[in-house]
Amino acid sequence: MDRLGRNTIVTDKDRSAPIGLFDSGIGGLSVYLHLAQQLPNEHYVYYADTLNVPYGDRDSHDIETLTLKAVEWLYQQGCKMVIIACNSASAYGLETARRCYPQLPIVGLVPALKPAVLASKSGHVAVLATKATLNGSLLNDVVVNVANPKGTVVAKYFDPKLVPWVESGMSEDDDTAQNLRHQLQVFVDEGVDQLVLGCTHYPFFKTFLLNEIIQKQLPIQIVDSGQAIAERVKQLLILNQLSAPLNDAEGPHDEKRQTSDKIRLPLTFHATKYSDKLGALVERLLGEETSLQYYSE
Numbered sequence: 001m002d003r004l005g006r007n008t009i010v011t012d013k014d015r016s017a018p019i020g021l022f023d024s025g026i027g028g029l030s031v032y033l034h035l036a037q038q039l040p041n042e043h044y045v046y047y048a049d050t051l052n053v054p055y056g057d058r059d060s061h062d063i064e065t066l067t068l069k070a071v072e073w074l075y076q077q078g079c080k081m082v083i084i085a086c087n088s089a090s091a092y093g094l095e096t097a098r099r100c101y102p103q104l105p106i107v108g109l110v111p112a113l114k115p116a117v118l119a120s121k122s123g124h125v126a127v128l129a130t131k132a133t134l135n136g137s138l139l140n141d142v143v144v145n146v147a148n149p150k151g152t153v154v155a156k157y158f159d160p161k162l163v164p165w166v167e168s169g170m171s172e173d174d175d176t177a178q179n180l181r182h183q184l185q186v187f188v189d190e191g192v193d194q195l196v197l198g199c200t201h202y203p204f205f206k207t208f209l210l211n212e213i214i215q216k217q218l219p220i221q222i223v224d225s226g227q228a229i230a231e232r233v234k235q236l237l238i239l240n241q242l243s244a245p246l247n248d249a250e251g252p253h254d255e256k257r258q259t260s261d262k263i264r265l266p267l268t269f270h271a272t273k274y275s276d277k278l279g280a281l282v283e284r285l286l287g288e289e290t291s292l293q294y295y296s297e
């Protein structure tokens with residue numbers, strides 16, 4: 001038996017178990033959207049630590065403790081795999097979580113600096129992330145091992161207002177939106193041609209940035225890691241023989257939503273602090289094709 005209580009032989013029950021996702025707030029939903037598209041017949045359970053968001057300027061010990069609490073919660077839900085869909089939590093909690101749950105496949109996030117360095121023509125890239133992520137060794141290992149040998153300059157930028165801005169619905173009249181427009185122009189003026197969104201909250205304002213880029217014809221590209229993570233999860237499921245059986249999507253009719261050509265199972269969403277405003281935002285970010293079940297203790 002392993003820590004999941006499984007025999008070494010993987011059963012259909014193991015394969016039908018949910019995939020757990022964790023973020024300090026709603027940012028990890030940007031990763032969920034990629035997963036739901038690539039792996040539509042998996043069950044997903046999401047843990048949003050909205051009571052403690054933002055994590056980005058907390059100290060490393062705090063982040064590690066909160067991360068272990070979240071992983072334990074998802075483990076108790078019987079998840080077959082856990083994705084720490086938060087760069088800040090991965091920076092300080094991934095290693096310990098893997099040590100504490102050796103049989104549970106745990107995937108962490110690191111800003112997509114490597115593809116940005118490889119794609120850069122100007123040799124100047126920027127990473128937009130939280131202070132925790134920018135100081136963590138997961139990102140700095142990529143700077144040392146990939147950017148430095150190529151002579152690529154990496155600009156690091158943290159705005160503590162960005163995560164609260166996303167959590168509160170991203171009003172474009174807000175000062176934070178104005179600062180972001182300004183910072184984008186600063187990056188371009190400095191010769192940055194690849195901008196890495198190194199926090200899972202940030203892809204939710206990717207369209208806002210792209211509109212700005214198109215309007216002003218700015219020579220800069222936006223990179224994030226959502227797609228790559230979904231591919232990695234798919235590989236790991238196959239490797240561990242844990243992919244959901246194909247007929248899992250054929251549950252009772254009210255348990256699923258039909259999209260153009262895919263069936264998506266409802267996402268189970270748990271927040272450590274829930275409000276109606278949060279519920280409305282989650283529904284807005286996920287779009288109509290996602291059906292949600294709220295879970296509270």
Ligand code: DGL
Pocket residue numbers: 023024025027028053054055056057085086087088089130133163198199200201
């Ligand atoms: N989504 C988290 C990340 O990827 C946000 C961190 C925060 O709560 O500040 O880093």
